[in-house]
Amino acid sequence: MAKAKKVSESIVTMTELVLPHHTNQLGNLLGGQLMHWIDICAALSSSKHSQRVCVTASVDRIDFHHPIKLGDVVTLTASVNRAFKTSMEVGVKVTAESLKDGKVVHTNTAYLTFVSVDENGKPVETFEIEPETDDEKRRYEEALLRRKNRLIYRSP
Numbered sequence: 001m002a003k004a005k006k007v008s009e010s011i012v013t014m015t016e017l018v019l020p021h022h023t024n025q026l027g028n029l030l031g032g033q034l035m036h037w038i039d040i041c042a043a044l045s046s047s048k049h050s051q052r053v054c055v056t057a058s059v060d061r062i063d064f065h066h067p068i069k070l071g072d073v074v075t076l077t078a079s080v081n082r083a084f085k086t087s088m089e090v091g092v093k094v095t096a097e098s099l100k101d102g103k104v105v106h107t108n109t110a111y112l113t114f115v116s117v118d119e120n121g122k123p124v125e126t127f128e129i130e131p132e133t134d135d136e137k138r139r140y141e142e143a144l145l146r147r148k149n150r151l152i153y154r155s156p
Contacts, residue, residue, distance in 0.1 A: 004128040007136045010049040010080040010090075014041045018072045018096075029068035034094065037076055038062070038110050042090040045078035046114035049088060050126040054114040057087060058150060066107045068096040074107075081136075082143035086123035087115045089143040111146060 014037065022033045039056055046054035068074060078092040094108035116126045131140040 004130045005049055006130050006132060007079050007081075007140075008132070010045045010078075010129070012041055012045040012048060012078045014044075014076045016074045016076070018068060018070055018074060020070060023070050026067075027070040029070075029072070029074070031062075031064060034064075034068065034074070034108065035059070035062060035110075037074065038078075038092045038094065038108070039112065041076040041078040042092050042110075042112040043114060045080055045090050045092075046088045046116070049080045049083065049129065050116035052116040052118070052124065052126070054088070054116050055121075057113040057115045059113075060111040060146065060150075062108060062110045064108060066096070066105050068107055069098070071100070072096040072098055080129050081111070081139040082147070083126050083129040084147065085125055087113050088126060088129075089113055089147065091139060091143075111143075113147075113150065 018029050022029055024030055043054055075095045076092055078090050081089045081091045090112050092110045095104050096107050097104045115123050118124045131137045
């Protein structure tokens with residue numbers, strides 16, 4: 001692919017309200033529910049970048065730094081950190097806002113790898129990514145290091 005796209009063109013923001021069916025017995029958001037939202041947000045970002053259907057290839061570790069409570073507003077922001085030949089690393093930042101006191105907490109960060117595919121589900125080349133800001137450039141460089149680690153630990 002000849003064309004490169006800006007990181008800003010891949011940004012997707014989702015907002016979700018934590019309802020009772022999203023929580024465990026302690027009133028905290030279920031980890032699986034959050035992972036589902038992260039996967040959707042990242043998939044939309046990678047598809048926006050590649051202009052194709054994208055499938056999840058891998059999910060890096062997800063750390064749960066703070067519990068997300070019933071009634072909190074969860075905001076997920078995803079963007080492509082780096083594009084390789086057919087795959088892309090997408091970073092997702094998760095914050096939770098308590099509507100009771102207005103406090104916003106960064107609860108999670110996740111890195112996922114997506115592959116753009118054609119109508120037959122076969123991998124196809126995607127656009128390169130052009131980082132512009134210092135933060136985008138830092139994430140671009142760090143994505144290469146994470147990819148190298150993924151490839152080392154990938155099962156044969």
